[in-house]
Amino acid sequence: MMKIDKIITSFKFLGSGFFILIIGCGLDIDSTEYSKVKWIDNSSLPVVLKRPSRLKYSWQSKIEGEPLVNRFVLPLGFKLTNVKKGSFGEWLRFLPLKPKGSKIMLFDGTKKRFQMLNAGVVNIDIGTRDLQQCADAVIRLRSEYLYSSYQYDKIHFNYTSGFNAEYSAWRAGKKIKVSGNKVNYYSAPKANDKLYSGFKKYLINVYNYAGTYSLDKELKTQNIKDIKAGDVLIIGGFPGHVVIVANVCENSEGEKAVLLVQSYMPAQSIHVVKKMGAKGAKVWFKVKDLEKKGWSTLEFSYESTHLKTWRSN
Numbered sequence: 256m257m258k259i260d261k262i263i264t265s266f267k268f269l270g271s272g273f274f275i276l277i278i279g280c281g282l283d284i285d286s287t288e289y290s291k292v293k294w295i296d297n298s299s300l301p302v303v304l305k306r307p308s309r310l311k312y313s314w315q316s317k318i319e320g321e322p323l324v325n326r327f328v329l330p331l332g333f334k335l336t337n338v339k340k341g342s343f344g345e346w347l348r349f350l351p352l353k354p355k356g357s358k359i360m361l362f363d364g365t366k367k368r369f370q371m372l373n374a375g376v377v378n379i380d381i382g383t384r385d386l387q388q389c390a391d392a393v394i395r396l397r398s399e400y401l402y403s404s405y406q407y408d409k410i411h412f413n414y415t416s417g418f419n420a421e422y423s424a425w426r427a428g429k430k431i432k433v434s435g436n437k438v439n440y441y442s443a444p445k446a447n448d449k450l451y452s453g454f455k456k457y458l459i460n461v462y463n464y465a466g467t468y469s470l471d472k473e474l475k476t477q478n479i480k481d482i483k484a485g486d487v488l489i490i491g492g493f494p495g496h497v498v499i500v501a502n503v504c505e506n507s508e509g510e511k512a513v514l515l516v517q518s519y520m521p522a523q524s525i526h527v528v529k530k531m532g533a534k535g536a537k538v539w540f541k542v543k544d545l546e547k548k549g550w551s552t553l554e555f556s557y558e559s560t561h562l563k564t565w566r567s568n
Contacts, residue, residue, distance in 0.1 A: 303325055304322065304324055304325060304349075306318065306322050306349045307340075307345070307349070309340075309341060310345070310346055310349055310403070311403035311404075312350070312351060312379075312399065312403065313399060313402055313403050313451055313454075314379055314380060314399070314451075315351065315378070318351055319351060319378060320350075320351025320352045320353060320377075320378035321351070321352050321354075322348070322349040322350070322351065322352070323347070323348060323349065323350040323351075323352055323375070323377075323501060323502060323514070323527065324348045324349060324502060326352055326355075326375055326527075327374070327375075327502075327514065327527075327538050327539070329504050329539070330504065330506075330512050330539050330541075332506045332507070333504040333505060333506045333512060333539075334504060334505065334506075335348075335502070335503075335504050336483070336484075336503045336504060336505050336511070338483075338484065341404060342485075343397070343400050343484070343485040343565075344483055344484030344485050344503075345484075346400045346403070346404075347396065347400075347484045347485060347499070347500075347501045347502065347516075348484060348501070348502050350377050350378075350379075350396075350501065350516075351377070351378040351379075352375045352376065352377060352378060352527075353375075353376040353377070353378045355375070357375075357376040357524075358370060358373070358376070358524075359373050359376060359523050359524045359526050360376075360381065360523060360524050361381075361521055361522065361523050362381050362382055362383060362384060362385050362386075362387070362521060362522040362523065363383075363521075367523055367524075369553070371529065371531065371553065372526070372528050372529050372531070372552055372553065372554060373526055373527075373529060374526070374527040374528060374529035374537065374538045375526060375527040375538075376524045376525070376526045376527075377516065377524065377525040377526060377527075379395070379399075379525055381522055381523060381524055381525075382459075382522065384459075384522070385521045385522045386459060386462040386463065386522055387462060387518055387522045387523075387525075388494075388518055388519065388520050388521070388522050388523075389467065389494075389495075389496050389497050389498070389517055389518050389519055389520070390465065390466045390467045390470050390489075390495070390497050391458075391461075391462040391465075391466075391518065391522070392499075392516075392517065392518030392525045393470065393487055393497050393498075393499050394412055394458070394461060394462070394465065394470070395458060395525075396499060396516075396525070397485075397565070398410050398422070398454075398458060402422075402451075402454055407422055407423050407426060408421075408423050409567055410422035410423070410457075411423075412461050412465050412469070412470070412473065413465065413469045413470075413472065413473050414433075414438060414461075414464035414465055414469060415464060415465065415466060415468055415469045416436060416438055416464070417469075418431075418438035418464075420457075420460065420461055420464070420465075422454065422457050424440055425448065425453070425456075425457040425460075426448050426449055426453070426454075426457075427444075427448070428442055428443065428444030428445070428448055429441065429442060429443075430442075430443040431460055433464060438464075466493070466494070466495065467489060467490065467491045467492060467493075467494065467495030467496060467497050468491045468492055468493060468495060469491075470489060470491065470497065471489050471490075471491025471495070471497075471563070472491065473566070474487065474489065474563035474564060474565060474566070475563060475564060475565075475566050476560075476562070476563055476564075477562045477563050477564040479542060479545065479546060479559045479562055482500060482503065482511060482513065482542055482562060483500065483503055483564075484500050484501055484502055484503050484513075485499070485500065485564070485565065486499070486500045486562060486563065486564045487499045487500065487562075487563055487564070488500075488515075488550070488555075488557040488561045488562055488563075489561055489563055490555075490557070490561055494520060496517075496519075496554070496555045497517070498515045498516065498517040498528065498555065498557075499515070499516050499517070500513045500514070500515060500516075501513075501514045501515065501516040501527070502514040504539070510541065510542070510543060511541075511542040512539040512540060512541045512542065513539065513540050513542065514527055514528075514538055514539065514540075515527070515528040515540060515550075516528065517554075517555075519554055528540075528552065530552070531551075531552050531553060545557065545558070545559050545562075546559050
């Protein structure tokens with residue numbers, strides 16, 4: 256369970272000659288075509304894809320940050336899995352990252368003491384309160400994707416009490432009152448209800464009353480063979496823990512590997528998780544390992560039974 260705190264057209268020598276590998280530098284490759292991009296089995300070059308203009312990250316007026324998909328070299332012999340245009344998986348794949356070497360910061364503006372699992376920091380705000388922890392980060396990413404794609408009716412999360420907090424109601428001027436175990440809507444329209452600032456207030460409300468326990472109950476079990484970006488590994492409890500799959504690749508034999516993103520306690524930068532004590536590609540968690548022995552770091556341990564997905568995709 257939980258543990259303590261948390262090319263480019265490019266030239267490469269192969270033998271005595273050049274091998275030209277074209278993987279779309281500066282090309283706006285359609286996201287339904289990822290599976291058609293060719294890779295050589297012993298390539299150690301990163302993916303270079305242009306972020307599709309249709310993708311929005313509403314906390315930034317102008318998207319700033321290298322796409323997550325371009326930061327990390329794929330395991331040998333692997334290529335990106337296919338994702339649907341406009342899907343949550345595509346959106347996660349192009350999350351903007353802060354510059355290399357950026358530190359995980361805490362909500363109070365200080366650096367996290369232990370940076371061993373820091374493979375890259377997502378360029379997204381943390382807030383100034385100890386709220387955006389592990390479950391909240393997953394809720395934030397899921398909500399931001401739905402908000403950016405105008406799927407407002409799909410933004411809803413259960414409180415630990417079971418109450419379903421709907422953003423569409425909040426957006427229509429309904430606010431939520433919590434009194435002991437009683438929770439209900441009341442009318443209190445605000446000028447910013449339909450603005451991004453109002454959306455952020457809704458999220459703060461959810462952070463206060465939802466967590467891994469409630470999120471775990473909302474999700475449905477996912478078959479490990481169907482693992483995809485947007486799925487989560489979750490241990491529901493108090494506090495419990497949850498990480499989200501942000502990118503997936505596979506080899507010709509169908510073996511998959513994934514990138515994991517998380518926040519932790521106290522509230523801190525959302526970041527890509529680095530593997531501990533692994534040689535080679537230190538950010539890719541192989542799915543066969545999850546099946547056999549589980550995935551484990553200083554901050555979490557997961558088994559295949561912890562894999563879940565959203566009820567509406």
